Amino acid sequence: MIGRVAAVTDPGRTRRHNEDSYVIEPPLFAIADGMGGAVAGEVASRLATAALKESGPAAGGERRIADLIQEANRRVYDRSSTDPNTSGMGTTITVALVGDDYVAFGHVGDSRAYLIRDASMEQLTEDHSLVNELLKTGKLSREEAETHPQRSVITRALGTDPDVDVDTFSVPAENGDLFLLCSDGLTDMVSEDSILGVVERNRDDIERRRGQHHRGCVRDHGRSACS
Numbered sequence: 001m002i003g004r005v006a007a008v009t010d011p012g013r014t015r016r017h018n019e020d021s022y023v024i025e026p027p028l029f030a031i032a033d034g035m036g037g038a039v040a041g042e043v044a045s046r047l048a049t050a051a052l053k054e055s056g057p058a059a060g061g062e063r064r065i066a067d068l069i070q071e072a073n074r075r076v077y078d079r080s081s082t083d084p085n086t087s088g089m090g091t092t093i094t095v096a097l098v099g100d101d102y103v104a105f106g107h108v109g110d111s112r113a114y115l116i117r118d119a120s121m122e123q124l125t126e127d128h129s130l131v132n133e134l135l136k137t138g139k140l141s142r143e144e145a146e147t148h149p150q151r152s153v154i155t156r157a158l159g160t161d162p163d164v165d166v167d168t169f170s171v172p173a174e175n176g177d178l179f180l181l182c183s184d185g186l187t188d189m190v191s192e193d194s195i196l197g198v199v200e201r202n203r204d205d206i207e208r209r210r211g212q213h214h215r216g217c218v219r220d221h222g223r224s225a226c227s
Contacts, residue, residue, distance in 0.1 A: 005024055005026065005029070007022050007024055009021075009022060018042060019033060019034040019035065019041035019042050019044075019045055019091075020032065020033050020034070020045060020183050020185065021034070021042075021045035021046045021048070021049040022049065022181070023049045023052050023053055023095075025052070025053055025056075025057075026098070027057060027060070027097055027098040027099070028052060028056050028057045028095070028096075028097055028098075029095070029096045029097075029098070029179075029181060030048075030049060030052050030093060030094065030095040030096070030181065031092075031093075031094050031111045031181040031182060031183055032044075032045035032046075032048045032049050032091045032092060032093045032094075032111065032158075033045060033091060033092045033109065033110075033111050033183040033184065033185070034046075034048075034089065034090070034091040034092075035089065035090050035091065035092075035154075035157065036080075036086065036088055036089030036090060039085075039086075040080075040085070040086040040087075040088070040089035041089060041091070043079065043086050043089060044076050044079075044080070044086070044089040044090055044091040044158070044159055045091045047072070047075045047076050047079060047091075047159075048072040048073075048075070048076055048091050048093050048158055048159075049072075050075075051068070051071050051072035051074075051075045052068055052072060052095065055068055055071050056068045056097075057097055060097055060099050060104065061097070061099070061104050061170075062104045062105075062106070062168035062169065062170060063168075064097065064104075065095050065097050065104055065105070065106035065166075065168055066106055066166045066168050068095065068106070069093055069095060069106045069108060069158070069164065069166045070163065070164065070166070072093060072158055073108075073158040073159060073161075073162075073163070073164040074162070076089065076090065076091060076158050076159030077158075077159045077160070077161065077162055079159075080159050080160075088160075089159055090157035090158055090159040090160045091109070091157060091158045091159060092108060092109025092110055092111040092154065092157060092158070092183070093106070093107070093108050093109060093111065093158050094106070094107045094108075094109070094111040094112060094113050094125060094181050095107070096113060096179060096181060098173075099170075099173075101172060101173055102170050102171060102172050102173055103170065103171050103173050103179060104168065104169075104170045105124060105125065105167075105168065105169055105170070105171070106166050106167070106168045107125045107126075107128075107166070107167045107168075108128065108156050108157060108158055108164055108165075108166055108167070109127075109128050109129075109154050109156060109157050109158070110127040110128060110129045110132075110152075110154050110184050111125075111181070111182065111183045111184065112124075112125050112127070112180075112181070112182055112184075112187060113125045113179065113180070113181050114179065114180040114181075114182070114192075114195075115171060115177060115178075115179060116177070116178040116179075116180065116196065116199055116200075117174065117176070117177050117178075119196075119200055120196070121192055121195065121196040121199075123192075124169070124171060125167070126167065127154075128154055128155045128156035128157075128167075129151070129152075129153060129154050129155060130150050130151075130153040130154070130155060131145045131148050131150065131151045131153070132145075133155060134148075151188075152184065152188075178199060178203075180195070180199075
């Protein structure tokens with residue numbers, strides 16, 4: 001049930017290295033956003049996406065996604081543990097595996113998956129972040145969360161431990177559904193309402209929509225990589 005696909009990534013205006021990496025290997029798709037300083041974040045995200053490309057999909061479903069993400073975690077952790085230049089690096093990962101009438105997801109960190117259906121946009125993943133934990137416990141309002149100085153601090157990532165806790169779930173898919181995988185470089189810079197507006201105005205032209213997301217992300221300061 002895979003239709004049209006598009007992807008774009010940009011390091012932004014202030015960074016020399018692009019810490020985002022993505023996978024388009026139908027029926028497998030993913031976004032990874034690395035962290036660790038210098039080139040370590042770039043290394044982490046590329047190790048993770050390379051692991052997905054080399055190991056998957058072979059089978060479908062949530063269990064397969066969890067296995068793929070664990071393999072990606074192992075590769076990032078092993079490199080971080082043996083290479084002083086990348087010590088402490090990690091990466092987010094959000095993976096989608098498309099089935100006949102569903103999409104299975106796996107998720108670690110704060111890169112997001114969205115479903116766009118019937119002119120509305122729903123965040124499917126839950127951010128593994130400090131700010132989201134504070135939101136859930138009522139210690140922050142949504143307005144406060146948007147400007148919190150620690151909104152980029154994540155509570156779960158690939159590569160920081162030998163094993164990682166992976167969230168998995170599946171979503172029934174309908175004709176006309178659009179799925180968006182993105183790093184926080186997009187959602188920190190462009191509001192969900194703006195993203196939805198671009199999508200709905202350009203449903204018939206994915207390449208044009210891709211370019212508009214990219215320009216909006218870079219125009220609105222572009223401090224981080226945008227994918």
